[in-house]
Amino acid sequence: MEKETTIYDIARLLNLSPATVSRALNDHPAINSNTKQLISNKALEMGYRSNTFASNLRRQQTKTIGVIVPRLDSSFMSTVLSGMEKVANEANYNLIISQSLESSRKEMANAKTMFNSRVDGLLVSLAADTDNLEHFSTFFRKGIPMILFDRVMPQKNCTNIVIDNLKAGYEATAHLLGQGCRRIMHVTGSVKRNVYADRLKGYKMALLEHGLPVEDELIRLTDFTRQDGLDVADEIARMPSPPDGLFVASDLCAASCMGGLRKNGFSIPKDIAVVGFNDDPIAQLVEPNLTTIHYPGQEMGEIAAQSLINHLNGLLRISTTNTILLNYELIVRESSRRV
Amino acid sequence: MEKETTIYDIARLLNLSPATVSRALNDHPAINSNTKQLISNKALEMGYRSNTFASNLRRQQTKTIGVIVPRLDSSFMSTVLSGMEKVANEANYNLIISQSLESSRKEMANAKTMFNSRVDGLLVSLAADTDNLEHFSTFFRKGIPMILFDRVMPQKNCTNIVIDNLKAGYEATAHLLGQGCRRIMHVTGSVKRNVYADRLKGYKMALLEHGLPVEDELIRLTDFTRQDGLDVADEIARMPSPPDGLFVASDLCAASCMGGLRKNGFSIPKDIAVVGFNDDPIAQLVEPNLTTIHYPGQEMGEIAAQSLINHLNGLLRISTTNTILLNYELIVRESSRRV
DNA sequence: TTTTTGACTTCAACCGATTGCATAGAAATG
DNA sequence: CATTTCTATGCAATCGGTTGAAGTCAAAAA
Numbered sequence: 001m002e003k004e005t006t007i008y009d010i011a012r013l014l015n016l017s018p019a020t021v022s023r024a025l026n027d028h029p030a031i032n033s034n035t036k037q038l039i040s041n042k043a044l045e046m047g048y049r050s051n052t053f054a055s056n057l058r059r060q061q062t063k064t065i066g067v068i069v070p071r072l073d074s075s076f077m078s079t080v081l082s083g084m085e086k087v088a089n090e091a092n093y094n095l096i097i098s099q100s101l102e103s104s105r106k107e108m109a110n111a112k113t114m115f116n117s118r119v120d121g122l123l124v125s126l127a128a129d130t131d132n133l134e135h136f137s138t139f140f141r142k143g144i145p146m147i148l149f150d151r152v153m154p155q156k157n158c159t160n161i162v163i164d165n166l167k168a169g170y171e172a173t174a175h176l177l178g179q180g181c182r183r184i185m186h187v188t189g190s191v192k193r194n195v196y197a198d199r200l201k202g203y204k205m206a207l208l209e210h211g212l213p214v215e216d217e218l219i220r221l222t223d224f225t226r227q228d229g230l231d232v233a234d235e236i237a238r239m240p241s242p243p244d245g246l247f248v249a250s251d252l253c254a255a256s257c258m259g260g261l262r263k264n265g266f267s268i269p270k271d272i273a274v275v276g277f278n279d280d281p282i283a284q285l286v287e288p289n290l291t292t293i294h295y296p297g298q299e300m301g302e303i304a305a306q307s308l309i310n311h312l313n314g315l316l317r318i319s320t321t322n323t324i325l326l327n328y329e330l331i332v333r334e335s336s337r338r339v
Numbered sequence: 340m341e342k343e344t345t346i347y348d349i350a351r352l353l354n355l356s357p358a359t360v361s362r363a364l365n366d367h368p369a370i371n372s373n374t375k376q377l378i379s380n381k382a383l384e385m386g387y388r389s390n391t392f393a394s395n396l397r398r399q400q401t402k403t404i405g406v407i408v409p410r411l412d413s414s415f416m417s418t419v420l421s422g423m424e425k426v427a428n429e430a431n432y433n434l435i436i437s438q439s440l441e442s443s444r445k446e447m448a449n450a451k452t453m454f455n456s457r458v459d460g461l462l463v464s465l466a467a468d469t470d471n472l473e474h475f476s477t478f479f480r481k482g483i484p485m486i487l488f489d490r491v492m493p494q495k496n497c498t499n500i501v502i503d504n505l506k507a508g509y510e511a512t513a514h515l516l517g518q519g520c521r522r523i524m525h526v527t528g529s530v531k532r533n534v535y536a537d538r539l540k541g542y543k544m545a546l547l548e549h550g551l552p553v554e555d556e557l558i559r560l561t562d563f564t565r566q567d568g569l570d571v572a573d574e575i576a577r578m579p580s581p582p583d584g585l586f587v588a589s590d591l592c593a594a595s596c597m598g599g600l601r602k603n604g605f606s607i608p609k610d611i612a613v614v615g616f617n618d619d620p621i622a623q624l625v626e627p628n629l630t631t632i633h634y635p636g637q638e639m640g641e642i643a644a645q646s647l648i649n650h651l652n653g654l655l656r657i658s659t660t661n662t663i664l665l666n667y668e669l670i671v672r673e674s675s676r677r678v
Numbered sequence: 679t680t681t682t683t684g685a686c687t688t689c690a691a692c693c694g695a696t697t698g699c700a701t702a703g704a705a706a707t708g
Numbered sequence: 709c710a711t712t713t714c715t716a717t718g719c720a721a722t723c724g725g726t727t728g729a730a731g732t733c734a735a736a737a738a
Contacts, residue, residue, distance in 0.1 A: 004724090006723095006724055006725085007724070007725065008724075008725095016687080016688090017687065017688045017689075018688095018724085018725075018726095019687075019688060019689075019690095019725095019726080019727080020686085020687055020688075021725095022724095022725055022726060022727090023687090023726085023727090025725095026725095026726085030685075030686065030687085031686070031687085032685080032686060032687090035686080035687090049454070049455050049457070050455070050724090050725075051396065051457075051723085051724050051725070052392075052455075052456060052457065053391075053392045053393075053395040053396040053401070053723085053724080053725090054392075054396050054693085054723070054724035054725040054726085055724080055725055055726075056392040056693095056725095057390065057392040057393050057396055057693045057694065057695095057723090057724085057725080057726095058692075058693050058724085058725055058726045058727085059693085059725085059726070060693075062392070071421070072417045072418075072420050072421040072424060073414065073417040073418045073420075073421045074417065075412065075414060075417075077417070078411045078412040078413070078416070078417040079411075079412045081411050081412075081436075082410070082411040082412050082438060085411065085436065085437060085438060089437060089452065094435050094456060095435065095436065096433050096434070096435075097420075097424065097434060097436060098424060098428060099421060099424060113428070115388070116388050116389070116391075117391060117433065118388075118390075118391065118392075226620070226623060226624070252620060252624070255624040256623070256624055259624060259626060262626065281565070281591060281621075282620070282621055282624055284565060284595070285565070285591070285594040285595055285598060285621055285624075285625055286624055286625055286626070287598060287601065287625070287626055343694090345693095345694055345695085346694070346695065347694075347695095355717080355718090356717065356718045356719075357694085357695075357696095357718095358695095358696080358697080358717075358718060358719075358720095359716085359717055359718075360695095361694095361695055361696060361697085362696085362697090362717090364695095365695095365696085369715075369716065369717080370716070370717080371715080371716060371717090374716080374717085389694090389695080390693085390694050390695070392693085392694080392695090393693070393694035393695040393696085393723085394694080394695050394696075395695095395723095396693090396694085396695080396696095396722095396723045396724065396725095397694085397695050397696045397697085397722070397723050398695085398696070398723085399723070679738100680737100680738080681736100681737080681738070682735105682736080682737070682738085683734105683735085683736075683737085684733105684734095684735085684736095685732105685733095685734095685735100686731105686732085686733090687730100687731080687732075687733100688729105688730085688731070688732090689728105689729085689730075689731085690727100690728100690729095690730100691726100691727090691728095691729105692725105692726080692727085692728105693724105693725095693726090694723105695722100695723095696721100696722085696723090697720100697721090697722090698719105698720100698721095699718105699719085699720095699721105700717105700718085700719075700720105701716100701717085701718075701719095702715105702716090702717080702718095703714100703715090703716090703717105704713100704714085704715080704716100705712100705713080705714075705715095706711100706712080706713070706714085707710100707711080707712070707713085708709100708710085708711075708712090
């Protein structure tokens with residue numbers, strides 16, 4: 001196990017001071033360019049690598065961004081993370097990623113860990129049952145910037161990155177109405193979360209606008225598990241007047257529900273037209289292909305990370321831009337095409 | 340923005356030396372338990388948090404594990420990462436995650452970044468076109484432990500964590516044979532990768548054992564994209580004597596291929612029985628449900644991380660255990676059930 | 679020739695925690 | 709009472725890079 005080269009080693013060999021070496025390596029303007037060349041050559045030759053810890057200790061920054069997400073093992077989230085990783089990597093930041101597993105308590109623990117590892121900033125998508133941001137107050141007090149994405153909550157000095165879920169919910173529902181559906185069921189998640197609450201609002205708005213009643217019986221709160229999808233299908237099969245349209249705020253659940261419906265003898269989209277949400281790969285793999293809202297995961301990740309980094313570099317004050325809205329797209333496939 | 344409390348602050352307030360405070364906070368046996376109590380109370384009261392950088396600088400360790408995976412946005416990989424995150428988190432390690440996007444070149448760049456951020460150890464699943472471990476030699480030279488998982492390559496002093504892909508490939512094929520299939524096609528990925536090469540071997544072995552010929556025409560090398568699946572389906576449809584069994588080494592691709600086959604008028608499993616690999620959520624969402632090999636992702640992640648951490652703590656020398664084999668399970672569902 | 683200026687470099691004090699070695703004081707032993 | 713043995717704590721160096729202030733030296737200006 002060889003020992004590390006330090007700027008002291010380089011300095012000694014070149015008869016210079018460590019200070020000069022440090023400045024040269026950081027491309028400080030006060031250093032002669034010949035000296036810089038000399039030093040960086042030597043550094044390369046000796047396999048020098050900067051000690052981040054010494055540097056961070058002195059500079060009082062960590063070059064680390066904390067990410068807290070509900071789950072890692074979802075197609076959407078891994079796309080988002082993929083985008084964040086790309087941007088962070090390019091900007092020389094590290095990502096510390098942790099999952100709350102949809103539990104507010106775990107989210108608090110994660111926040112604490114992040115705080116202790118002194119992240120420069122935070123990117124968070126909230127757990128299902130989080131109903132306040134109290135556990136992030138330590139960050140606010142210390143002036144550590146935080147950006148919420150997807151599962152957000154209004155908060156002073158804290159940018160939200162989202163799509164217009166209300167409008168998307170509205171469009172999804174309106175599309176079903178446009179296909180001739182007149183009795184549309186909506187399967188949603190925890191309405192504590194903006195994403196589901198807004199989609200629900202959009203759903204209601206579309207109904208009202210078309211002069212249709214909003215029936216509680218047609219709104220189901222679930223956890224979007226596979227089983228939930230099957231249960232909903234069974235329920236539908238038992239209903240005296242089953243819906244002719246189904247808007248599920250998650251592709252995975254929509255897919256399992258379609259399976260259940262088919263087992264119960266429903267034909268899709270003839271008997272019941274289905275729309276999902278997210279445009280997970282699954283949407284194009286199930287039969288019939290699932291109509292859904294395309295959600296720009298990669299882009300959301302990139303923008304979240306980039307905004308935070310810009311803020312950290314003083315290029316953009318987060319507090320001024322308070323909400324970034326990304327575009328979504330309704331993608332119509334066979335599961336809802338009737339005309 | 341308040342300033343941080345340090346052990347010096349605590350020491351001053353309690354009329355003790357920083358050394359004592361440091362030892363107390365680390366539960367050093369030489370410190371009187373009353374003193375410890377006193378100090379930890381004060382630390383809590385003052386909102387003290389240890390400065391990892393100072394500590395790491397002094398201790399010469401980073402408490403960081405580097406993870407390089409082909410892609411983040413796959414269901415299997417996010418399950419693996421989820422397991423790693425859990426274990427690392429509990430052991431107070433941080434994860435730096437990066438993706439090679441299946442490119443050997445990007446993998447090299449990632450390795451370099453990891454090296455520069457001085458990870459204590461490395462968890463790697465190789466890119467599709469990586470054919471040697473030269474780019475990790477810097478780690479080997481420095482004695483930084485590395486564990487390969489899933490996409491592995493034999494290497495001295497480097498534990499591999501895998502399932503027995505050969506046996507799994509054999510079983511998948513044997514299962515199809517058991518269902519009466521006599522002409523089985525195999526769709527695989529880059530045979531540079533052990534996982535695909537071994538499954539292919541298992542496939543061949545099963546055929547030979549049942550006295551069936553191995554026909555090149557029935558072996559397809561793909562990238563497992565959705566389009567690849569559709570292409571294979573079209574090809575099958577054009578074949579004069581199409582296969583009656585299909586073993587695809589990826590669920591996603593198997594699913595899209597099933598869709599393509601159905602469009603081409605094939606009935607599954609009657610005309611052609613299908614087996615996938617991985618037990619992605621998709622397997623239970625497509626119609627008919629996909630027979631597949633259940634791959635213990637979460638467990639693989641946990642074991643990989645735990646082994647590395649054990650090694651780092653000196654609890655277990657990696658070099659002694661060279662391969663860890665995890666159990667897989669053939670899960671029979673409708674896509675292949677004929678009897 | 680003397681002074682000023684500017685371009686580089688160096689000095690030395692940090693950043694905060696850790697740890698081998700020394701030591702004070704108390705308790706035990708002779 | 710003197711000496712040894714512990715226990716608990718302190719001293720001071722160390723990890724490696726950064727940075728404000730001070731110094732050097734040669735060229736330019738007075």
